[in-house]
Amino acid sequence: MSIATETRPSAAVPARTADPARKVTGARVLRSEWYKQWSLRSTWITLGLGLLFLLAFGTIASLRYKSMTGSGQQMDPDFADATTYSLALFGTTFATIALGVLGVLSTSGEYTTGMIRSTLAAVPRRLPVLWSKAAVYGVVAFAVGAAGAFGAFLISSGVLSGTAKAMGISADGVVTGLLGAAVYLGLVGVIGVALGALLRSTAGGISAFVGLFLLVPGLMMLLPKSWRADITPYLPSNAGESIFALHHVTGTLTAGNGLLVLLGWTALALAGAAIRLVRSDA
Amino acid sequence: MIEARQLTKRYGDKTAVDGVTFTVRPGAVTGFLGPNGAGKSTTMRMIIGLDAPTSGSVSVNGRRYARHAAPLHEVGALLEARSIHPGRSAFDHLMALAHTHGIPRGRVSELIELTGLQPVARKRAGAFSLGMGQRLGIAAALLGDPQTIMLDEPVNGLDPEGVLWIRNLLTDLAAAGRTVFVSSHLMSEMALVADHLIVVGRGRVLADTTVQELVRTAGGDTVAVATADPEQLRRVLSGPGVEITGRPGSEQLSVTGMSPRAIGLAAAEHGIALFELTAKAVSLEEAFMELTKDAVEYHATTTPARAAA
Numbered sequence A: 001m002s003i004a005t006e007t008r009p010s011a012a013v014p015a016r017t018a019d020p021a022r023k024v025t026g027a028r029v030l031r032s033e034w035y036k037q038w039s040l041r042s043t044w045i046t047l048g049l050g051l052l053f054l055l056a057f058g059t060i061a062s063l064r065y066k067s068m069t070g071s072g073q074q075m076d077p078d079f080a081d082a083t084t085y086s087l088a089l090f091g092t093t094f095a096t097i098a099l100g101v102l103g104v105l106s107t108s109g110e111y112t113t114g115m116i117r118s119t120l121a122a123v124p125r126r127l128p129v130l131w132s133k134a135a136v137y138g139v140v141a142f143a144v145g146a147a148g149a150f151g152a153f154l155i156s157s158g159v160l161s162g163t164a165k166a167m168g169i170s171a172d173g174v175v176t177g178l179l180g181a182a183v184y185l186g187l188v189g190v191i192g193v194a195l196g197a198l199l200r201s202t203a204g205g206i207s208a209f210v211g212l213f214l215l216v217p218g219l220m221m222l223l224p225k226s227w228r229a230d231i232t233p234y235l236p237s238n239a240g241e242s243i244f245a246l247h248h249v250t251g252t253l254t255a256g257n258g259l260l261v262l263l264g265w266t267a268l269a270l271a272g273a274a275i276r277l278v279r280s281d282a
Numbered sequence B: 001m002i003e004a005r006q007l008t009k010r011y012g013d014k015t016a017v018d019g020v021t022f023t024v025r026p027g028a029v030t031g032f033l034g035p036n037g038a039g040k041s042t043t044m045r046m047i048i049g050l051d052a053p054t055s056g057s058v059s060v061n062g063r064r065y066a067r068h069a070a071p072l073h074e075v076g077a078l079l080e081a082r083s084i085h086p087g088r089s090a091f092d093h094l095m096a097l098a099h100t101h102g103i104p105r106g107r108v109s110e111l112i113e114l115t116g117l118q119p120v121a122r123k124r125a126g127a128f129s130l131g132m133g134q135r136l137g138i139a140a141a142l143l144g145d146p147q148t149i150m151l152d153e154p155v156n157g158l159d160p161e162g163v164l165w166i167r168n169l170l171t172d173l174a175a176a177g178r179t180v181f182v183s184s185h186l187m188s189e190m191a192l193v194a195d196h197l198i199v200v201g202r203g204r205v206l207a208d209t210t211v212q213e214l215v216r217t218a219g220g221d222t223v224a225v226a227t228a229d230p231e232q233l234r235r236v237l238s239g240p241g242v243e244i245t246g247r248p249g250s251e252q253l254s255v256t257g258m259s260p261r262a263i264g265l266a267a268a269e270h271g272i273a274l275f276e277l278t279a280k281a282v283s284l285e286e287a288f289m290e291l292t293k294d295a296v297e298y299h300a301t302t303t304p305a306r307a308a309a
Helices: A026-038 A041-071 A084-113 A113-123 A127-159 A174-199 A202-222 A225-233 A235-246 A257-278 B040-047 B090-101 B105-113 B130-142 B160-175 B187-193 B211-217 B231-237 B260-269 B284-308
Strands: B002-011 B014-024 B028-033 B055-060 B074-078 B146-152 B181-185 B198-203 B205-208 B221-227 B243-245 B253-258 B274-281
Touching: A026 A127, A041 A084, A041 A127, A084 A113, A084 A127, A084 A174, A084 A202, A084 A235, A113 B090, A127 A174, A127 A202, A127 A257, A174 A202, A174 A235, A174 A257, A202 A235, A202 B284, A225 A235, A235 A257, A235 B231, A257 B231, B002 B040, B014 B040, B014 B055, B014 B198, B014 B205, B028 B040, B028 B187, B040 B055, B040 B074, B040 B146, B040 B181, B074 B090, B074 B130, B090 B105, B090 B130, B105 B130, B130 B146, B130 B160, B146 B160, B146 B187, B160 B187, B160 B260, B181 B187, B187 B284, B198 B211, B205 B211, B205 B284, B211 B284, B221 B260, B231 B253, B231 B260, B260 B274
Parallel strands: B028 B181, B028 B198, B074 B146, B146 B181
Antiparallel strands: B002 B014, B002 B055, B198 B205, B221 B253, B221 B274, B243 B253
């Protein structure tokens, strides 16, 4: 049917039927956001990259370690304290960036493209959109993080099986630790979603995310030593790392406290995003 | 039904919408006219809650838009600015919106067919032409089978067939009892579709009237007559509701309140020779220009001043 002949679009104009089943519900907004997430190519590419970073860098780190121990050459000091577990999770920082950036994009992209107008016209109460995006993306980032962390550990464990550092998945704290890494990446994703919604700009959101997770920890050096020890463990990246650290060194938080602190950061970012969403014109 | 009461929107010092009050009724196409920057888009954004009014209120079908259980079932809106993610296909865009209201997949397919988007439904919307993007926006507006349809500059970027299609769609929707609210700066387009007109300039309502009334008040039914004997013709034509103007001694007269046909017949009956008999049809365009003259002049006079400074 050509549009040129379609001059009486009567199909659009039947008598209106009030269908009480057609209304906005929380579950439907969640479903819509799930659909939106997977109908963009950037989701597949970035999640693929996040997974690849975890698996590839864990594998490379393990192979490098094995080649050093095998050849009897001088051990690289960076690898001195390495374990199968720490080598497997070598790619976590890179996955953090990939998953955080995709989180930022899932909300900032709505504003930069104008999609937000369609979204908020459909859900004018607004907040369900933010909660749904955070939930959908948090779960997706957790799942990718879990697949990557367990996959990388199994690979590293295989690579290093004959060495002094051999460690199996049943070793003490490994499963909890790997799940902790997945939880960390899930929360990183939610913080990305919140920053994108708060700043409404992709460049701004990514900058804030990278600043928070990579630059601020580096700037801690500028603080007086006594302050540094009090503040550093509570930064999102440091608190997050303590969630999945296998051995806790002094001056870091326990896994439980690290999780609580990161949840606090997540809640703070979401609260800021919620206030901006409700108060500001779209 | 859209009811705006003293609706006002300020951005810092600038008042975009200034105490606007109007009602858009069902069963008719209401045109929303105004020059650029008159506050049309801002008003429409406030109607669906994208912008919060600084003061005043606007309700849709008796309630604030956000208070409806199924907003897309109340108002379907096409905004001037593109409101789609360029990376998503037309189908996925509509389906994502449909999910929020539990609208079935069949309705999405139906709208894709209605708007003629079948060939590109699975393509990324970012690659769409202006006209295709506009059709997708209209499909999204109709998705929830809304009682009120609100379109901001819907014919922008459409080819002549598309314009005709929109015109028929709007007329049919109004005939089916829907409320149709359409903004445009194309007066000629409004003349063809609109029953009622709300004219705005500089954020204020300048006229809330029908198309015929607007044309009439702008002097639309004046007839220019040239005759050999103006004094005699004045006597013949004068009567209740008829107004005749003309300079003394001139052959030219301007007559309002009588049709050219009635004037011609009256002149013939009395044997008065006429040299000219022209209905001075004032187009909606001219009527609109007359009405918004001040709003436009304001912009025109400030521009050189700014350039000099």
